[in-house]
Amino acid sequence: MAITHMAVLATALLALLCLPCAVAVVVCADELVARRLFSRGGRQETHALRCLEREFSAGNLELRPPDHEPSLEELVAELRRLDRQRRSSPTIDSAAWLTAVLRAYDHRLAMASRSLGLTEHLAQLDGMDREIERVRVEGLLHAAGLRLRAA
Structure with a gap:
């Protein structure tokens, strides 16, 4: 009987100690998944942004308002x-x-x-x-x- 109480007490303490970690995993899971998904295409996007920045700083691109005025x-x-x-x-x-x-x-x-x-x-x-x-x-x-x- 004492062994059962000790096992239940140990399990309860272990659950109490692991509960904050479990909550943190649930709360941060979406960020971890998003990082994992978007890290694959990150190099291509970074390269494209750098090319656009280079073109813009060289004066080849200019930002203008659209020419189309709605009728x-x-x-x-x-x-x-x-x-x-x-x-x-x-x-x-x-x-x-x-x-x-x-x-x-x-x-x-x-x-x-x-x-x-x-x-x-x-x-x-x-x-x-x-x-x-x-x-x-x-x-x-x-x-x-x-x-x-x-x-």
Whole structure:
């Protein structure tokens, strides 16, 4: 009986001592797997990055904004899509998602306003002032003949 108690006590102490190691392995396992997977292609990626850096520092590459300005029709289509997304209740109730949609919507509103020569102040405002400016800009675009909401 004393031997059984001693074996149970030894097993319990061993489990107690090994528990932090087991938790650390479980917590860090994803990092170990990711390191192992990405270490295989690391040389090729490093070589490609060094080549790009060499080309850029030599002046052979330059960073320029894209030449393609979206047409007014493309902007209206994007505004309609973003308007549907911001008005519909998202399946994921996420404030970050709604903020990103509103930011993209405001950016497209500003682009459409600039293309028509209208003034807007969306970038300078926040909160309720931005909401009011958004409604004002939508009204200006509607008065200019753009239908931002599908029938």
